Structure formats: C-alpha cells, structure tokens
Amino acid sequence: MATQPETTVLDLFRDAAGPGGWSDDPDRLAPKLTDWRGQKTGTSPLLLLPRDTETLARIVRIANETGTPLVPQGGNTGLVGAGVPEEDGRAVLVSMDRMNRIRALDATGFTVVAEAGVILETLHKAAEDADCMFPLSLGAKGSATVGGLISTNAGGVQVLRYGNMRAQVIGLEAVLPDGSILDQLTPLRKDNTGYDIKQLLIGAEGTLGFVTAASLRLMPAPREMATAFVALDDPHAALSLLARLKAATGDNLDSFELIPRHGIDLVLQHIPGARDPLSDVYPWYVLVEATSAMAGETQRQALETGLAAAFEDGLVRDAALAENRAQGLDFWRLREELPEAERLDGPSVKHDVSVPVSDMPRFMEEATRIIEADWPGTQVMAFGHLGDGNVHFNVKTSEPGPRTELMARRYEVSDQIYDIVVRYGGSISAEHGIGTSKAKTFARLGNPAKIAAMRAVKAALDPNGIMNPGKIFV
Structure with missing residues (x-):
C-alpha cells in the first residue's frame, strides 16, 4: 500500500x-x-x-x-x-x-540563458529589450515557464516557421535522478561528442530529471509585421490559401491559425473586449501573420496581393488586414483566448492531435461527422495550427444533461477519435505531451519498439522510479 x-x-x-x-x-x-x-x-x-x-x-x-x-x-x-x-x-x-533568473543574454550571438522558472512573457520582454525575438509563443505565455515548455516540447503559434521548443534549445542544464548535474549549457551551435543527452530531457515531462536552465536561440526582432484575419468556406480552402501565402510572402509566414465560427462566438461571449474584425459571419477563419527582420520589405503588400488573388479565385470570402500592431493583437486575442473561452463555457473532451498537413481538412471532416453522429447533441470544436498539421479537436455540448453523459463517457469519445487519428498516420499528442491523461492510450496505440526503448532509458536513468511517477507510462 x-x-x-x-x-x-x-x-x-x-x-x-x-x-x-x-x-x-x-x-x-x-x-x-x-x-x-x-x-x-x-x-x-x-x-x-x-x-x-x-x-x-x-x-x-x-x-x-x-x-x-x-x-x-x-x-x-x-x-x-x-x-x-x-x-x-x-x-x-x-x-x-x-529559479526564475535570466542568467545571460547575448544579442550578438542571438542566445539567452534562462532558468526553468522564467515565465515565457518575461523572456519575450527581455529579448525585445535587446532588439531580439524569442520565436515561440502561445496563449499561456503569461504563466507558462521555460522548464515546462522544454519538458513538454511545447509548440505554439509560430511552429510553422521556427519549429517547436526542441528547435529553440541549444544547451541545457539539468539535475538527473541520482542528483548529479548535467551541464550542457554552453550555447554551442555544433557539438558532436557522442549522445546528445539533453535531447532526451526535452519532451520527457520530468520523468528523466529536472530541467534547471537552458541556452535558447533568439532571432532578430521583426522590423515589419503584417497580420490578417481571413474568412473562408472550409478547411480545404484554408489549406490552399496556406500554400499560396507561403509563396506570396517568400516563406516569411510565421503563423497560420484555423478557427471555426463557433470558436469566435465563444470568445465574443466569454472574453470582455473581444471584437469581430469582420461585419459578416462566415463558417471558417484563418489568422495569418508574416514578419521580416529587414526594414523596407513589403510583407503587408505581399499578404494583401496574395489575399486579393485568392479572393478573385473564390478562395477567400472576406479579409481584414491590421492597420497597426494594436489591431493585430486584437486579432490574435480571438485565437489566444479561445482555450480560456472554452473553459469558461464548461467542460469539454479535449484532444491535441496531429496528422499530415495535406490530410488535415479531410481528417477534420471525417472525424467531425463520425463523432457528432455517434454522440447526439455534441458539437466538435476543431481549431489550431493548420500549417504544421496540429489540430485541437475538442468535443462539447451546451446542454447540462448531454454534457454530464459526455464527460462521464469521455474516454470512449477519446478512444474513437484517437483511432481515427492513427488511421491517418497521425499522433495522439502533438504538443501537450502524454502525462497521465493519455498514458493508457499511448500504451494501446504507441509503437511497441519505441515504448520499450523509452522504458529502457527510464530504467537506466531513474532505476528507483522517483522522477514524476505515473506519467507517460502505465
């Protein structure tokens, strides 16, 4: 016992x-x-x-x-x-x-050394003060910490261009399960001396040790930023628009976020001060942002030209381009506050999944059709990072009775969705990790060879099983 x-x-x-x-x-x-x-x-x-x-x-x-x-x-x-x-x-x-200090910031070498407890928003401000940018952002930036972002290999809204948290980590300091200190903090861009142990700790959810500090890459601060809120008919149109705008902006597209109309409605209902940028109502939207570190480049013009051509071809229904950064942040509020609006609206069955980018619209349509048919009274809320194939596929209902039944049988709903995800060659966890909530599913659907290798690593580094037990494995 x-x-x-x-x-x-x-x-x-x-x-x-x-x-x-x-x-x-x-x-x-x-x-x-x-x-x-x-x-x-x-x-x-x-x-x-x-x-x-x-x-x-x-x-x-x-x-x-x-x-x-x-x-x-x-x-x-x-x-x-x-x-x-x-x-x-x-x-x-x-x-x-x-443990919340920024130990060093090198604006010349574009690196920053931050302790695990540094809040993401604080890191953004420190980089901004040095005329740099830390290229990862998400809705929880006011409370998420560097250590947590590394331990979950967090993604966010800029993965399309810059990659997830793993791509931002150059060096790492950590305390291993025996109490020894791993010192790989030096911000070397190249180091081929054997196994890269820090990579095991990224995304390990604290099961292999404590991340205490990291050397992270910075980017030049953007000199130009163009943000647009675009209305479309469906995710297929969004995928076509993604390819067009990547070409139009010279691959300077930072973010491409897909949002359904009922997601916008939830934010307008629950988040004070949120505003709809468009006068009419449409089925789907994408939030698009392109940036450049070079002054004088015309990202806004490129975005406007690309959207105008898409409008002429019937791909885009309407669009609003931000006139300034404040308006752009208003657009972003509709996306970043959506998880909070969902939470305020009541419990739902949430899924953070990924499929190949080209299959994402088809997956969303099929999975939505199956779930809403098999679970009467439910509504799928699918939104997220279309550019990297990561969709937050959530299931909710507004009625108290069906909601109670839905939450009581949430694991059945999730299993059904995860089975569809795997059939599409996708992942049951795109950016939030496994934790305890997905451990049984990971054991059921994960690749056996991968799970065996992971268990072997865990046993070798943490033979006494003291690091975050009950997480990832069942």
Missing part, C-alpha cells in the same frame, strides 16, 4: 531546501495540486521551492536515497496532468518558481 513519506524524510527535504524553500501550508499547496483544466487533483505533503541548481541537486539526492517520488512543476499550465502529483500523497511537489 502506498504511504506518505515519513516525517524524518520530510525534515531532510526541509533542511535541504532551506529558509523560504518549502511550505506545507494547505492554502499554498492547493492551487498547485489541481491542473489548469480542473480535471485532475492530487495530494502532496510538502512543497519545495529550490533557489538554485545546487539546492535542487541536494533535494534529488535525498529523494533517490529514500525512494521518495518527486513531481516537477512549472507554471501549472499543462493539459495532460503531468505537473500534478497523484492522489496517493507519496510524492513531494517541487516548484521551480524561485
């Missing part, structure tokens, strides 16, 4: 964390024990808040010697339950809140 750590063991952790480095106050623990969606709540006897890497290393050594599980947590914005301890109360929660 699982038991909580003994008092003497908890005292060892308190001593290692030092003054201000721990809390067992239930009121302080409570917000960190429930995930952002409110669908998973765990328990923990102690919250640890290390101030530096050496302190964390001492904590991990104690955990390894005593067999005490540790659960790392960043901004607690994860959507698969990876940052929340289980209900058995065995695990000690370790928050990276106090």
Whole structure:
C-alpha cells in the first residue's frame, strides 16, 4: 500500500531546501495540486521551492536515497496532468518558481540563458529589450515557464516557421535522478561528442530529471509585421490559401491559425473586449501573420496581393488586414483566448492531435461527422495550427444533461477519435505531451519498439522510479 513519506524524510527535504524553500501550508499547496483544466487533483505533503541548481541537486539526492517520488512543476499550465502529483500523497511537489533568473543574454550571438522558472512573457520582454525575438509563443505565455515548455516540447503559434521548443534549445542544464548535474549549457551551435543527452530531457515531462536552465536561440526582432484575419468556406480552402501565402510572402509566414465560427462566438461571449474584425459571419477563419527582420520589405503588400488573388479565385470570402500592431493583437486575442473561452463555457473532451498537413481538412471532416453522429447533441470544436498539421479537436455540448453523459463517457469519445487519428498516420499528442491523461492510450496505440526503448532509458536513468511517477507510462 502506498504511504506518505515519513516525517524524518520530510525534515531532510526541509533542511535541504532551506529558509523560504518549502511550505506545507494547505492554502499554498492547493492551487498547485489541481491542473489548469480542473480535471485532475492530487495530494502532496510538502512543497519545495529550490533557489538554485545546487539546492535542487541536494533535494534529488535525498529523494533517490529514500525512494521518495518527486513531481516537477512549472507554471501549472499543462493539459495532460503531468505537473500534478497523484492522489496517493507519496510524492513531494517541487516548484521551480524561485529559479526564475535570466542568467545571460547575448544579442550578438542571438542566445539567452534562462532558468526553468522564467515565465515565457518575461523572456519575450527581455529579448525585445535587446532588439531580439524569442520565436515561440502561445496563449499561456503569461504563466507558462521555460522548464515546462522544454519538458513538454511545447509548440505554439509560430511552429510553422521556427519549429517547436526542441528547435529553440541549444544547451541545457539539468539535475538527473541520482542528483548529479548535467551541464550542457554552453550555447554551442555544433557539438558532436557522442549522445546528445539533453535531447532526451526535452519532451520527457520530468520523468528523466529536472530541467534547471537552458541556452535558447533568439532571432532578430521583426522590423515589419503584417497580420490578417481571413474568412473562408472550409478547411480545404484554408489549406490552399496556406500554400499560396507561403509563396506570396517568400516563406516569411510565421503563423497560420484555423478557427471555426463557433470558436469566435465563444470568445465574443466569454472574453470582455473581444471584437469581430469582420461585419459578416462566415463558417471558417484563418489568422495569418508574416514578419521580416529587414526594414523596407513589403510583407503587408505581399499578404494583401496574395489575399486579393485568392479572393478573385473564390478562395477567400472576406479579409481584414491590421492597420497597426494594436489591431493585430486584437486579432490574435480571438485565437489566444479561445482555450480560456472554452473553459469558461464548461467542460469539454479535449484532444491535441496531429496528422499530415495535406490530410488535415479531410481528417477534420471525417472525424467531425463520425463523432457528432455517434454522440447526439455534441458539437466538435476543431481549431489550431493548420500549417504544421496540429489540430485541437475538442468535443462539447451546451446542454447540462448531454454534457454530464459526455464527460462521464469521455474516454470512449477519446478512444474513437484517437483511432481515427492513427488511421491517418497521425499522433495522439502533438504538443501537450502524454502525462497521465493519455498514458493508457499511448500504451494501446504507441509503437511497441519505441515504448520499450523509452522504458529502457527510464530504467537506466531513474532505476528507483522517483522522477514524476505515473506519467507517460502505465
């Protein structure tokens, strides 16, 4: 039977964390024990808040010697339950809140060294102040942390041009399960000295160690930015428009986000100050943004010309181009606030999946038709990053009775969707990870050879199983 750590063991952790480095106050623990969606709540006897890497290393050594599980947590914005301890109360929660320094920023070499607890929005501001840009953004930028973004290999709205978080990491510092410190923080662009251990930690969801700091790549700050909100008939038209605009902008397209009309309606209903950029109502929209680091380039003109040609060909129904950055941010609010609007509207069954880009419209149509037919009273909310094949395929209902039944049978709904995803050669997790919510599905649908290799790596690096138990594997 699982038991909580003994008092003497908890005292060892308190001593290692030092003054201000721990809390067992239930009121302080409570917000960190429930995930952002409110669908998973765990328990923990102690919250640890290390101030530096050496302190964390001492904590991990104690955990390894005593067999005490540790659960790392960043901004607690994860959507698969990876940052929340289980209900058995065995695990000690370790928050990276106090490890929040930007250690160095090299505007000449376009690199920044940031600790795991640095909030993404803070990193954006530091880069902006140095006339640079950190090329990853998402709706939770005000609370998501560098460590969490690395541990989940987060994506966001700029993957189309810059790649996901893995592509931004040049070097890494981490505490491994035995308490040793991995120092690969030097921002070398080339290093072929054997296995690249840091790559194992990216996307590992804290199961192989604690990310403590990272050397990240920066890009030149954009000198020109063009943003458009475009109305279309269906996702097929959106896919055709994507190819056209990539060519029209010289492949300077940063973002291409697909949104259904009922998604816009949810944001307008629940988010104060949100506004519809177009006067008429259309079935689908894309939010498009192109940027250039060179002043004088005409991204706006290229975007306008590409959209005008698409309008003439009947591909585009209507469009609004932002006149300034403030208006562009208003457009972006409709996309970035959509997950929050969904949450405020009530529970839904959420899926973060990917399929080959060219198959995305066909997948969305087929999966929507099957789910809405097999689950009467439901409505699919499909939106996301069309440019990289990642769709947030969520299922909701507005009626209390059907909603209760839907949530009670949510795993049946999800299994049905994941089976369709796999049939299309897709992935059950595009950017949010596995955590606990997808662990059984991963065991059922994942490639057996891959899962066996992952288990072997886990056993080799964490033989005592102290790092974030219950996550990824069942």
